[in-house]
Amino acid sequence: MSNIIEDCLEETCAISAHPISDYESELPRWCKGCGDFGVLTSLQRVLGKNNVDPENVVAVSGIGCSSRLPHYLNTYGFHGIHGRALPIATGVRIARPELKVIVTMGDGDCFSIGGNHWLHAIRYNINAVVLVLDNEVYALTKMQVSPTTPGGWQTNTTPRGNELRPMNPVSAVVGMTNVSFVAQTATWLPAHLDETMEKAWEHKGLSFVRILQRCPVFMPTAFGDGGANFPIVFLENENGIPINPVLLKRGPSQPHDHGNINEAQRVAATVDPAPMGLIYHNPDIPTYEEARFGRRSRPDHETFVRRLDEVMDRYAV
Amino acid sequence: MSGPNLLRLSEHIVEIVSDAGEGAQKAAISFAQVCAKAGNGLWTVEIIPSEIQPPPHTTGSASGNRIRLAQRSAVSNAGDLANVVFAFNEMALLSRLEAGSIADDALILIDNQWATHNMEAYQNSYRKVLEMVRSRGGTVMEIPLEAETLRYVEDPRRGKNMFAVGLLCALYNKNLETLKEVIQAVFKKKTRDVVDSAIKLASAGYQYGLTNFETRFDVPALPTDTQKVAMNGNTALAIGAVAAGFDLCSMYPITPATSASHVLSEIFEDFGGFVHQAEDEIAAIGVALGASFAGKTALTITSGPGMALKTEFQGLAVMTEIPLVIVDVQRGGPSTGLPTKIEQGDLLHALFGAPGDAPKVIMAASTIEECYYILSTARKIAEEFRMLVIVLSDANLATGQQLFDRPGVSKTPHQQPLDLSPVGEDALYYNWDSVTGLSQRIIPGQPGGMGVITSLNHDRDGKACYDSERNQRAHKMRSRKLAALQKSLHAPELHGAEEGDLLLVGWGSTRGAIEEAVDKARDEGLAVSSVCIQFLSPLPPGLKEIFSRFRKVITVELNYSDDLDDPLITPENRRYGQLAMILRASTLHDIDCYAEVPGRPFMPVEIYGEIQRQLNTGSTAKQPTTATANPIGN
Ligand SMILES: Cc1ncc(C[n+]2csc(CCOP(=O)(O)OP(=O)(O)O)c2C)c(N)n1
Ligand code: SF4
Numbered sequence: 001m002s003n004i005i006e007d008c009l010e011e012t013c014a015i016s017a018h019p020i021s022d023y024e025s026e027l028p029r030w031c032k033g034c035g036d037f038g039v040l041t042s043l044q045r046v047l048g049k050n051n052v053d054p055e056n057v058v059a060v061s062g063i064g065c066s067s068r069l070p071h072y073l074n075t076y077g078f079h080g081i082h083g084r085a086l087p088i089a090t091g092v093r094i095a096r097p098e099l100k101v102i103v104t105m106g107d108g109d110c111f112s113i114g115g116n117h118w119l120h121a122i123r124y125n126i127n128a129v130v131l132v133l134d135n136e137v138y139a140l141t142k143m144q145v146s147p148t149t150p151g152g153w154q155t156n157t158t159p160r161g162n163e164l165r166p167m168n169p170v171s172a173v174v175g176m177t178n179v180s181f182v183a184q185t186a187t188w189l190p191a192h193l194d195e196t197m198e199k200a201w202e203h204k205g206l207s208f209v210r211i212l213q214r215c216p217v218f219m220p221t222a223f224g225d226g227g228a229n230f231p232i233v234f235l236e237n238e239n240g241i242p243i244n245p246v247l248l249k250r251g252p253s254q255p256h257d258h259g260n261i262n263e264a265q266r267v268a269a270t271v272d273p274a275p276m277g278l279i280y281h282n283p284d285i286p287t288y289e290e291a292r293f294g295r296r297s298r299p300d301h302e303t304f305v306r307r308l309d310e311v312m313d314r315y316a317v
Numbered sequence: 318m319s320g321p322n323l324l325r326l327s328e329h330i331v332e333i334v335s336d337a338g339e340g341a342q343k344a345a346i347s348f349a350q351v352c353a354k355a356g357n358g359l360w361t362v363e364i365i366p367s368e369i370q371p372p373p374h375t376t377g378s379a380s381g382n383r384i385r386l387a388q389r390s391a392v393s394n395a396g397d398l399a400n401v402v403f404a405f406n407e408m409a410l411l412s413r414l415e416a417g418s419i420a421d422d423a424l425i426l427i428d429n430q431w432a433t434h435n436m437e438a439y440q441n442s443y444r445k446v447l448e449m450v451r452s453r454g455g456t457v458m459e460i461p462l463e464a465e466t467l468r469y470v471e472d473p474r475r476g477k478n479m480f481a482v483g484l485l486c487a488l489y490n491k492n493l494e495t496l497k498e499v500i501q502a503v504f505k506k507k508t509r510d511v512v513d514s515a516i517k518l519a520s521a522g523y524q525y526g527l528t529n530f531e532t533r534f535d536v537p538a539l540p541t542d543t544q545k546v547a548m549n550g551n552t553a554l555a556i557g558a559v560a561a562g563f564d565l566c567s568m569y570p571i572t573p574a575t576s577a578s579h580v581l582s583e584i585f586e587d588f589g590g591f592v593h594q595a596e597d598e599i600a601a602i603g604v605a606l607g608a609s610f611a612g613k614t615a616l617t618i619t620s621g622p623g624m625a626l627k628t629e630f631q632g633l634a635v636m637t638e639i640p641l642v643i644v645d646v647q648r649g650g651p652s653t654g655l656p657t658k659i660e661q662g663d664l665l666h667a668l669f670g671a672p673g674d675a676p677k678v679i680m681a682a683s684t685i686e687e688c689y690y691i692l693s694t695a696r697k698i699a700e701e702f703r704m705l706v707i708v709l710s711d712a713n714l715a716t717g718q719q720l721f722d723r724p725g726v727s728k729t730p731h732q733q734p735l736d737l738s739p740v741g742e743d744a745l746y747y748n749w750d751s752v753t754g755l756s757q758r759i760i761p762g763q764p765g766g767m768g769v770i771t772s773l774n775h776d777r778d779g780k781a782c783y784d785s786e787r788n789q790r791a792h793k794m795r796s797r798k799l800a801a802l803q804k805s806l807h808a809p810e811l812h813g814a815e816e817g818d819l820l821l822v823g824w825g826s827t828r829g830a831i832e833e834a835v836d837k838a839r840d841e842g843l844a845v846s847s848v849c850i851q852f853l854s855p856l857p858p859g860l861k862e863i864f865s866r867f868r869k870v871i872t873v874e875l876n877y878s879d880d881l882d883d884p885l886i887t888p889e890n891r892r893y894g895q896l897a898m899i900l901r902a903s904t905l906h907d908i909d910c911y912a913e914v915p916g917r918p919f920m921p922v923e924i925y926g927e928i929q930r931q932l933n934t935g936s937t938a939k940q941p942t943t944a945t946a947n948p949i950g951n
Contacts, residue, residue, distance in 0.1 A: 091607020
């Protein structure tokens with residue numbers, strides 16, 4: 001009798017929801033306290049919550065600590081080369097629009113070496129969740145300056161302090177044609193991270209999420225000692241990212257119209273306090289797939305052959 | 318219409334050149350079409366300025382085509398020196414004289430408006446260039462091209478070319494009705510008025526020719542009962558990609574590769590395919606690789622500078638064993654080099670461009686017809702061996718037109734739906750056969766097959782690992798696939814006898830010119846043969862044995878090599894042609910090379926000269942000698 005119940009339970013579980021463990025693979029090998037753990041867990045939760053079949057998910061990454069993430073996710077994964085995750089992800093989407101695509105990159109990976117692909121991926125607006133785990137440093141290569149390293153900060157390639165001001169990637173993205181989803185969150189705000197991930201998952205188009213990520217090894221004092229003293233403001237909107245009341249201990253909230261591009265650009269340009277939440281959202285921007293697949297149709301074999309013959313006719317002499 | 322003034326020829330070479338934008342290209346295409354419809358064998362070569370709007374009336378502005386037409390349907394190369402040139406101005410003509418493309422005794426047709434032009438500089442240079450032509454022994458016929466065209470249209474820049482093509486059709490005894498049909502097809506997107514006026518002009522040119530040429534030429538086509546098509550190599554590649562069942566072409570524009578993607582952009586979607594123009598060549602190969610990872614069949618097409626950008630992704634393709642095809646339509650290098658001109662300078666880059674040991678397959682197309690078929694082979698190898706296949710073409714094949722047997726489409730293989738069947742728990746990402754290195758792909762969507770493929774070294778399970786044993790094994794397995802492929806290749810066939818005094822070894826588009834030169838030498842009793850190598854990695858079996866049957870072996874290549882007569886150059890520091898370098902290393906044979914970078918195809922006569930030099934039978938001059946087609950009949 002108990003066996004029957006167990007069998008039933010197993011069966012219902014199998015059709016209703018994947019447990020988190022379905023998305024777990026080998027043990028993550030990040031340093032203790034690394035913010036990347038939280039992103040992994042959050043992703044596993046959103047996959048479970050949406051009951052996604054792991055075989056229909058492809059996680060693509062570049063090279064960096066953050067790009068190890070696909071190894072720890074029990075989906076299909078492609079751990080590629082530095083800066084080039086987005087072209088690979090674009091290829092997957094073009095080839096197999098039925099697959100769900102997640103891209104994880106570091107700040108150096110995405111904003112520096114992959115900068116060209118980054119801006120153009122926004123313009124293509126492929127349907128994918130694109131996460132940048134921004135620890136404001138090159139970690140895997142052991143602490144060199146990154147485009148988002150704060151001014152004055154010492155790294156191994158800026159021993160006398162970073163002479164340049166950090167770039168504002170969120171502002172850059174909101175300025176890009178065809179931007180459809182931009183959010184910012186942080187690894188030390190797990191509840192907010194989860195809600196952001198959920199929203200990004202729901203969006204049809206390229207969901208760009210900048211995740212401020214703690215790297216206790218190379219940037220222990222970044223983000224105001226790992227978030228403790230980091231000025232933030234939560235963006236408030238009933239269709240935005242829900243703000244759990246406990247979060248308000250971390251910073252105040254302000255109303256924000258994420259559907260208004262001018263508002264979004266103004267908010268994105270603010271770095272102190274850093275805006276947390278949904279900065280811009282336009283679900284009506286056509287995805288690359290929608291914009292470009294209109295004429296594409298796979299004919300049956302006979303039609304294929306006939307059409308090929310017709311093409312040949314044009315060159316017949 | 319044949320009369321005593323009709324000279325029968327086995328073949329002839331005509332060039333049509335104008336300022337860029339005056340339509341010599343269109344005239345040439347139309348003329349070539351008329352010849353093709355008449356059944357003549359053809360090879361055409363584009364003469365392209367590097368700029369879109371170069372300053373007019375300069376040598377840099379010369380734009381047009383060379384057309385080699387013959388009685389036989391198989392024409393394998395652009396031939397030697399031109400017999401007839403139709404030039405719209407003397408600077409266009411001068412550029413061809415300077416390029417060494419025109420026979421001394423050629424017939425030159427030229428617009429006479431410059432003789433009396435209100436710019437004195439034009440009058441002078443016109444006179445000078447024509448004097449030069451006459452002093453070389455050429456015949457000049459001045460044509461009132463501008464004046465005649467003005468009788469039919471207001472803007473002669475838009476119409477001279479049609480008068481010219483009419484005139485050429487008369488010169489070559491072609492049918493005016495065929496020309497009219499061709500014009501209608503060429504201008505099918507234009508208005509009725511444009512087509513009518515083009516036909517009027519062409520008819521006027523034709524009439525002018527009939528009245529004014531004392532001698533006309535006839536190159537009657539030999540009868541053939543096979544259907545033919547005429548296209549350039551890029552078009553052949555593009556349609557070949559469709560026929561081979563590719564799903565995606567991901568590219569970034571670069572001369573001379575781009576026109577293949579123009580053709581694909583036009584037709585691919587009707588076959589379920591897709592062209593993605595990426596933000597750069599790195600992204601282009603990345604998108605192709607991503608699509609291929611996801612189970613579709615993808616290629617990326619580029620030229621030298623783009624190849625350079627693709628090298629890191631090449632390494633990734635090799636490391637992850639994702640099938641991928643790259644087409645490199647070579648141009649002159651290094652750097653931006655000669656963007657519109659031919660060179661075979663990328664062989665070593667294709668082989669060694671990616672850092673680390675990255676074994677890959679390299680094939681070269683040697684004719685335009687082969688451009689059509691080569692992608693089917695490339696795809697099969699890429700998928701069966703899970704390998705990167707680089708297909709080399711070049712500017713000569715890309716923009717030249719050739720007549721070849723119409724490919725049959727009935728045998729087009731059925732597209733198989735993706736196999737998304739579940740994968741057992743013990744399935745491995747790289748289940749290498751310990752002998753061949755081959756393994757089965759797992760693609761996203763297959764239940765149970767979840768896992769990561771990585772650019773890091775990995776073992777059979779696909780998981781990253783760093784120890785020496787597993788690194789050595791992974792390298793071995795990737796390399797072994799090349800050996801497995803090599804075992805399935807045949808020794809290449811020789812052109813000419815199986816043994817002799819001299820063997821010419823070529824690859825790619827030089828094949829036609831090499832074989833023509835060999836035929837000529839053999840007709841004169843020289844013991845010369847040639848071989849064209851299609852697989853450059855892995856090399857086909859049997860080369861060493863073949864080489865041992867000849868007293869001397871040289872490669873003939875359109876890439877750079879030091880000349881032993883040059884200052885400072887010794888046998889020790891001499892840099893060889895690229896194939897020569899590979900063959901020397903792999904066969905330990907003392908292979909010499911005739912490797913030059915003229916920026917245009919070799920003429921058979923130049924290769925013939927090299928054969929004579931190598932066998933010390935003739936003059937040692939390197940300059941091409943004048944070659945005229947032998948008139949036959951009459
Ligand atoms: C073409 C190339 N250049 C450089 C590197 C070395 N490299 C590896 S990761 C990395 C930067 C890592 O920083 P980031 O992208 O911010 O990721 P993190 O490690 O901080 O997560 C660099 C420069 C490389 N692998 N490939
Ligand atoms: S170095 Fe920093 S980013 Fe990398 S794993 Fe360690 S804590 Fe994380």
